[in-house]
Amino acid sequence: MYRALKGLEEAGLVQRIATLRAWGLVTSPTPGVLAICDDCGAVRSVEAPSLFETLHQRLAAEGFAEARQTIEVHGRCGDCSGAKG
Numbered sequence: 001m002y003r004a005l006k007g008l009e010e011a012g013l014v015q016r017i018a019t020l021r022a023w024g025l026v027t028s029p030t031p032g033v034l035a036i037c038d039d040c041g042a043v044r045s046v047e048a049p050s051l052f053e054t055l056h057q058r059l060a061a062e063g064f065a066e067a068r069q070t071i072e073v074h075g076r077c078g079d080c081s082g083a084k085g
């Protein structure tokens with residue numbers, strides 16, 4: 001199981017969700033923020049190109065060459081919080 005997922009990760013098809021020790025489908029080719037619902041477990045990728053651009057600039061200023069980055073945000077999804085009509 002793990003080895004299969006590792007292969008998919010290398011193929012760019014899935015990414016590991018570190019804080020959940022879980023895996024999620026890569027739904028967007030652009031870097032995104034993973035919004036993870038702690039209630040129902042839904043994982044949603046939210047595009048935030050300007051955020052990643054800022055992050056990249058900050059890391060570059062530190063001389064840090066990032067290979068990949070995943071930002072995970074925990075909270076409650078629209079369904080669970082009732083925010084979505």
Ligand SMILES: [Zn+2]
Pocket residue numbers: 037038039040041042076077078079080081
């Ligand atoms: Zn939810």
